[in-house]
Amino acid sequence: MTDNKIENELDTDNLQRFIFDNKPVRGEWVQLDSSWKEVLVRREYPVAIQKVLGEMMAAAALLAATIKIKGRLILQTKSNGPASVMMVECTSNNTLRAFAQWKGDVADDADLLAVTGDGTLAITIEVEGAKQPYQGVVSLAGDSMSGVLETYFQQSEQLATRIWLAADDQVASGLFLQQLPSDQDEQDEEHWSRISQLAATVTTTELLTLDSNTLLHRLFHEEECRLLVKTDLRFACSCSRDRVEETIKLLGKQDAFDLLEEHGKIEIACEFCNEHYHFDNVDVTQVFVGSEVEIKTPDSETQH
Ligand SMILES: [Zn+2]
The missing domain is CATH 3.90.1280.10 (HSP33 redox switch-like)
Incomplete structure (x- = not known):
């Protein structure tokens, strides 16, 4: 009974920003339901590829929300494994689209490298009217997409960043936490360390099944976590x-x-x-x- 009630109240396909009072830390939570299913009805994917692509879609929404531009953010892998190309786009109109090219067999429990093989993840930001897009590239290494993205942030930005991602055949979801520029005194470091440790207790099941209020309360009820605006997201393709x-x-x-x-x-x-x-x-x-x-x-x- 209770489970059904929670499920009916799930308000998905949106992104929730949050901050902590007087602490230089910002966060985002995203959960994609219909928009993710729109991707899955268009092509069939092996379970492990589906998981990585869903995680990339959640990640694209999280990353796009950190930049205030008119344009689009694209995450694209190119590699020599079963999934040779995976591409996700999130636009400033809050639309998402994604696909993967793949062949061969992939075990259901294959990790990132078994899905992609050796290759790279490119993060491209195209600002409308700009001559050149911004592009950052990071190696596909380690066992998860969140790990690859954390490495990217470590290399490209000086801001400590943690990302948690999850996806199954129904929902793609993610949690993002970033330390904001500050005087970096000892107390700020303590805040970051404590808040990121609280966030790190999040489980895949929690990411996939809980709404933002419930999840953020569960993780941060001892902190002064303030929810900001929610952004609705949807699937859309610009082809014609x-x-x-x-x-x-x-x-x-x-x-x-x-x-x-x-x-x-x-x-x-x-x-x-x-x-x-x-x-x-x-x-x-x-x-x-x-x-x-x-x-x-x-x-x-x-x-x-
Ligand atoms: Zn299209």
């Missing part, structure tokens, strides 16, 4: 038929019609949402008719 048309244009007319001749149609699938876009002879002709008109426009204008 128009964008696919642009891709076909980039192929060039000759290559596009060669493809068409070979396969009878051009089929392009979006990696993220698995939407399939089909272009037959009429469609491809239309794509290039449009571009020719555009190209001719300046000439025809000068003739007038």
Whole structure:
């Protein structure tokens, strides 16, 4: 009875920021339900790959929430193991999307390295209007995605950071804790040490099943933990038929019609949402008719 009640009250697909009164520590909690299931209905993954991809999706939401930009944050692994590419994107519109490319067999209990093999995790931040994206890269080492991300923070930022992640076939969830810049006196170090030790008692089951209020109260009831705003998150893919048309244009007319001749149609699938876009002879002709008109426009204008 009680369990059902708690489950019905679960308010998921959101991110909760929190701080501690008079202590230079900030935190975030995220739990993804529908948005994560939207990823899973689009492709089937072995249990161990599903776990890492879900953890990456929770992590992308947590990391994106630490930066105040208009744009997107992308986490991408490239490696030589069964999962060769895993990619998650979180935008400043609070949308998420994710996919993994994989082949072969992976044991259900495989750890990170058994899933990815040797490779890297890239953290890319694209700010709208900026010429160059920011990118940080860290080796895939150790047994967990949270460990890899903690190493990244250790190398790239001077701020102590702890991350806990969990994912199953229903929920992806995470907890993030970071020491904020301060005078770094002894007392601040003690606060950090105590709060991060309290957070480290969190279990996978707690991350996956508890709502933010219950979990944060359970972990930090002896601290003055203050909940800030909650952000709703959802799955969304930015692919469209128009964008696919642009891709076909980039192929060039000759290559596009060669493809068409070979396969009878051009089929392009979006990696993220698995939407399939089909272009037959009429469609491809239309794509290039449009571009020719555009190209001719300046000439025809000068003739007038
Ligand atoms: Zn898509």
